[in-house]
Amino acid sequence: MIHSKRHGEILRLLKEEGTISIASLAGRLGVSLETVRRDVKPLGNDGSILKMHGAISLPSLAGEPPFERRMRENADTKRIIARMVAATIRDGESVMLDTGTTTSFLARELLGHRRLTVVTNSSDIARTLATVNGNKVYMAGGELRSDSGAAFGVSAIEFVSRFSVNHAIISIGAVDAVAGLMDYNLEEAEFARMVLSRGQRSLVITDHSKFGRQGLVQVCGLDGFSELATDQQPPRDIAxxxxxxxARLSIAVGEAGF
Known part of the structure; x- marks a missing residue:
């Protein structure tokens, strides 16, 4: 049900971007935060949108949408986070990355690095970093998912368990103050948990839209990693x-004003 012309514009923006923060929505519509909160309330009440901490999304996006669509969601924000994290990685170091949109952005930001050793289950990350700048890339085997082009399962987990790296980095689908890191798929959660255990530094990278979400499967508690990199201060309970x-908290600041 569309209650007004502005409600229709809110739904149009959500269809384009998937998830959008209240602050960004206010700027796009040229109205105050209070007006946006008042506008989204009836849309939330009738089930047209899903409300989260400081953001809204379409109900169909409560579970993860297809990989390519997720690459477009909050792309500028993910790029800013990736750039900050890439600056903390030195030439010649080893990095383990799970599949995810933010880790895929990180792989692109690492194209300026040299002689990296990269371990991943993502064909996208492997294609991005293999055969350039003297890198060595090791990819976990197994059946590739049609959505993300990533390998999961026992063989993928056993493969990465053989490595010890400088930086073990995962992206995550949900961050909750009590449950910790959560994902929407059992195999992805199990793989991410193994990745975090293989690094001298264990790093979670995620944009602010994941704060306050509830996933299906726990990856680990908030004591299960050493650092979280994001673009905005988390809600008070998560912080x-x-x-x-x-855990150390790193907040990226970039051209988009985050």
Missing amino acids: AALAESG
Whole structure:
């Protein structure tokens, strides 16, 4: 049900972007934060949208949408996070990356690096970094998913368990103050958990839209990694839980104003 012309514009923007923050929506519509919150309330009440901490999405996106669509969601934000993280990785170091849109952006930001050793289950990341700048790329085997082109399962987990790397990096679908890191698929969660265990530095990269979401499967608690890189300060409950766990919080600032 569309209640007004502005409601229709909100739904149009959501169809284009998948998820959008309240602050960004206010700027796009040229209205105040209070007006946007008032506008989205009836859309949430009738089930037209899904409300999260500081953001809204379409109900169909409560589970993860297809990989290519997710690459377009919050793309500028993910690029800014990836650029910040890439600057912390030095030439000649080893990096393990799971499949995900933010890790795919990170792979592209690493194209300026040399002599990296990369371990991944993502064919997208492997194609991006293999055969350039003296890199060595090791890809986990197994059946490739038609959506993401990534390998999962026992063979993929066993393969990456043989490596110890400088930087073990995952992207994540949901961050909750109590449940910790969560994902929407059992095999992806199991693989991500193994990746985090293989690095001298264990890093989670995610944009702010994942804060306050509830996934299906827990990857680990907030004490299961050493650092979280994102683009905005997390909600108060998540920030407090991170501080209590001892995880370092890094917030990227870039051209988009994050």
